[in-house]
Amino acid sequence: MKKEIKKILISVEDKTIIEGVAEFEKIFKEKIKNKELEKSVKLSRTGTFGVNTKGISIVIYPGGVLYSDLKIHDIDKILNQHILKGIPVQELMPEPISERLSEHGFNPEEAKNENRIVLSNVGKINPESIDEYITSGGYNAVKAIAEEGLEPKDIIDIIKESGLRGRGGAGFPTGLKWEITAKESSDEKYIICNADEGEPGTSKDRLILEGDPHRIIEGMIIAGYAVGAEKGYVYIRGEYKISVERVVKAIKDAYKKELLGKDILGTGFTFDIELKKGAGAYVCGEETALIESIEGKRGNPRIKPPYPGEKGLHNKPTVVNNVETLANIAPIIVNGSKWFHSFGTEDCPGTKVFTLVGDIKYPGIIELPMGVTLREIVFGFGGGIKADRGLKAIHLGGSSGAVFDKSFLDVPLDFDSVKKQGGLLGSGSVLVIDNETDMRNYLENVLLFFKHESCGQCIPCRIGTARLYDLVKKLDKNGQNDVIISNMEHLTDVMFKSSLCPLGQSLIYPVKSIFKNFGNEFK
Amino acid sequence: MNVDKILKRYNSDRENLIQALHDIQDNTEGNYLRTGDLKKAADYFHMSLSEINGVVEFYSMFSKKPRGKYIIRVCQSPPCYIKGAFNVLGELKNLLGIDLNDTTKDKLFTLETTSCLGACDEAPVMSVNNIIYGKLNTEKIKNIIKHYREEKRGK
Ligand SMILES: Cc1cc2nc3c(=O)[nH]c(=O)nc-3n(C[C@H](O)[C@H](O)[C@H](O)COP(=O)(O)O)c2cc1C
Numbered sequence: 001m002k003k004e005i006k007k008i009l010i011s012v013e014d015k016t017i018i019e020g021v022a023e024f025e026k027i028f029k030e031k032i033k034n035k036e037l038e039k040s041v042k043l044s045r046t047g048t049f050g051v052n053t054k055g056i057s058i059v060i061y062p063g064g065v066l067y068s069d070l071k072i073h074d075i076d077k078i079l080n081q082h083i084l085k086g087i088p089v090q091e092l093m094p095e096p097i098s099e100r101l102s103e104h105g106f107n108p109e110e111a112k113n114e115n116r117i118v119l120s121n122v123g124k125i126n127p128e129s130i131d132e133y134i135t136s137g138g139y140n141a142v143k144a145i146a147e148e149g150l151e152p153k154d155i156i157d158i159i160k161e162s163g164l165r166g167r168g169g170a171g172f173p174t175g176l177k178w179e180i181t182a183k184e185s186s187d188e189k190y191i192i193c194n195a196d197e198g199e200p201g202t203s204k205d206r207l208i209l210e211g212d213p214h215r216i217i218e219g220m221i222i223a224g225y226a227v228g229a230e231k232g233y234v235y236i237r238g239e240y241k242i243s244v245e246r247v248v249k250a251i252k253d254a255y256k257k258e259l260l261g262k263d264i265l266g267t268g269f270t271f272d273i274e275l276k277k278g279a280g281a282y283v284c285g286e287e288t289a290l291i292e293s294i295e296g297k298r299g300n301p302r303i304k305p306p307y308p309g310e311k312g313l314h315n316k317p318t319v320v321n322n323v324e325t326l327a328n329i330a331p332i333i334v335n336g337s338k339w340f341h342s343f344g345t346e347d348c349p350g351t352k353v354f355t356l357v358g359d360i361k362y363p364g365i366i367e368l369p370m371g372v373t374l375r376e377i378v379f380g381f382g383g384g385i386k387a388d389r390g391l392k393a394i395h396l397g398g399s400s401g402a403v404f405d406k407s408f409l410d411v412p413l414d415f416d417s418v419k420k421q422g423g424l425l426g427s428g429s430v431l432v433i434d435n436e437t438d439m440r441n442y443l444e445n446v447l448l449f450f451k452h453e454s455c456g457q458c459i460p461c462r463i464g465t466a467r468l469y470d471l472v473k474k475l476d477k478n479g480q481n482d483v484i485i486s487n488m489e490h491l492t493d494v495m496f497k498s499s500l501c502p503l504g505q506s507l508i509y510p511v512k513s514i515f516k517n518f519g520n521e522f523k
Numbered sequence: 524m525n526v527d528k529i530l531k532r533y534n535s536d537r538e539n540l541i542q543a544l545h546d547i548q549d550n551t552e553g554n555y556l557r558t559g560d561l562k563k564a565a566d567y568f569h570m571s572l573s574e575i576n577g578v579v580e581f582y583s584m585f586s587k588k589p590r591g592k593y594i595i596r597v598c599q600s601p602p603c604y605i606k607g608a609f610n611v612l613g614e615l616k617n618l619l620g621i622d623l624n625d626t627t628k629d630k631l632f633t634l635e636t637t638s639c640l641g642a643c644d645e646a647p648v649m650s651v652n653n654i655i656y657g658k659l660n661t662e663k664i665k666n667i668i669k670h671y672r673e674e675k676r677g678k
């Protein structure tokens with residue numbers, strides 16, 4: 001009988017690099033060699049495993065057994081017990097999420113266990129290997145186009161029927177966005193992947209870029225085919241060093257396999273992708289600022305309309321999509337729009353990748369169906385509040401979103417339900433704030449962020465953000481706060497109406513919600 | 524490295540400007556953009572010096588002032604703030620004996636702040652030449668600085 005090869009994946013990312021993963025990997029390899037296991041064990045690298053690990057972590061297949069917080073002296077145990085005897089090493093496994101859920105009164109079965117569409121490969125394949133992506137079903141969507149002769153219109157119909165909405169924050173229907181650009185007649189069109197991820201409290205796009213870069217490339221090829229674009233750009237923020245390296249390699253490898261370039265898989269369709277690095281500016285995540293930045297200019301947002309779908313990069317029709325949006329495309333093409341509707345809610349099908357941060361026991365990234373509640377996320381998957389203090393607030397959707405109190409815990413998280421409550425689902429950031437935090441200080445920090453990141457092009461935002469920051473510092477515990485608060489609220493109204501882009505407009509969310517939900521702290 | 528050589532890696536289409544600026548800065552001792560080099564870049568991309576300055580000054584990763592070999596950027600955005608980002612900054616100031624946006628005398632470290640680095644689940648976070656370090660505490664910060672001091676001496 002042929003002995004089954006065991007595959008060990010080791011997570012190489014920023015947080016494991018500082019823990020010394022390079023040394024760990026080296027010693028692991030030496031030990032495999034010393035024990036003459038090279039033929040039965042294959043060690044390779046992958047991205048991060050998400051919410052449930054800390055320190056150096058590995059997964060062993062078959063079985064997908066996860067070990068976390070590993071030290072060099074654990075290697076022998078893993079090799080002797082798991083690899084040689086086939087007995088998993090219980091004490092090195094992290095506490096399973098299901099236990100955490102039942103601890104907080106959820107039935108793990110019912111509580112919609114972690115669902116992976118977007119992250120299905122992350123932590124399971126080597127992101128630097130195109131072959132592993134292909135073996136796991138990658139590029140099947142592109143192949144389907146070639147083999148089944150799907151027309152651009154068919155693709156747009158599938159995406160429209162799927163109900164996929166943009167995951168970059170605004171929730172705009174992706175199929176409709178593509179259709180607008182497809183209908184434009186132009187000699188050139190472009191696809192841009194927005195990987196500028198700058199919304200505080202969000203690191204999910206990095207996880208996808210580092211863990212499964214080919215998924216993004218595949219999504220872009222399909223988008224290009226659907227709208228008739230022959231050129232795509234991935235715009236990655238300059239700080240994302242590993243993401244840049246992995247995407248550069250992925251693009252190169254895709255060219256080698258003729259999945260990019262001329263006449264892809266004999267379809268007659270040509271598509272090229274180029275990577276552009278940002279250089280540090282939150283506003284460049286706004287689609288028209290991003291376009292200016294690709295053009296080599298200051299990242300000042302443009303006045304809309306015209307929207308990029310009609311006049312974008314070099315004034316040509318351009319689709320700008322978020323990383324997570326594009327990561328949904330290939331699975332939808334392969335599995336169909338009906339399948340996609342089996343996740344999430346009617347108006348927001350699919351999953352959302354949430355970033356859990358702040359005063360929570362298990363911060364991290366988790367993909368769950370749209371419509372999951374904050375209670376499930378915070379107390380179930382996140383394990384509750386750190387140091388068992390009380391929960392005070394949740395800043396949802398990033399710094400530009402609203403801040404809620406406990407009464408919000410059971411609102412389903414999808415674009416529309418959150419909006420109805422006066423907030424934004426935004427990028428899916430869930431920032432948990434415990435009752436040790438002073439909300440005035442917190443608001444000051446939020447306003448510092450906006451003051452710093454306002455691009456300064458339009459007056460309401462440039463002056464408004466600076467003025468709000470001055471005003472919040474004048475609030476004190478025993479002064480006449482009412483006047484200041486009403487001035488601040490009025491200012492955010494003015495900014496909402498008159499700022500050129502959503503950066504200045506969005507201050508109304510954090511400012512007003514903090515005064516509304518935590519007003520007693522400003523008395 | 525010679526700036527003309529770096530520029531030649533790119534065609535003179537303005538689209539390549541920011542990429543070329545990264546490249547020039549990364550290859551300049553002191554991690555910054557010299558006015559002389561910017562003049563060359565301006566010529567190369569057919570633009571005026573003031574226009575190129577406008578671009579450089581817009582982006583926080585670019586600097587027109589010489590900096591240290593290692594650039595430490597401490598995240599100050601809300602998720603890191605909640606986890607004590609201001610303490611991290613204070614400790615670094617003490618440890619390095621410099622103020623914000625200053626460089627140590629040995630030209631090893633420059634201390635800057637930054638907005639969210641996209642590693643908030645590891646808060647509080649800082650980066651050293653774009654390598655991210657999370658879950659910072661006094662002990663860890665000391666070790667990281669020590670690591671870079673030794674790396675310098677090792678070379
Ligand atoms: C200030 C500001 C920052 C933004 N940052 C991002 C970002 O980092 N990533 C992103 O995908 N979208 C960002 N957006 C939203 C984009 O403008 C755009 O809506 C999005 O890329 C569209 O993609 P989608 O339809 O796939 O969601 C930002 C918007 C604003 C106003």
Ligand code: FES
Binds near residue numbers: 200202598599601640
């Ligand atoms: S807020 Fe500090 S890394 Fe995101």
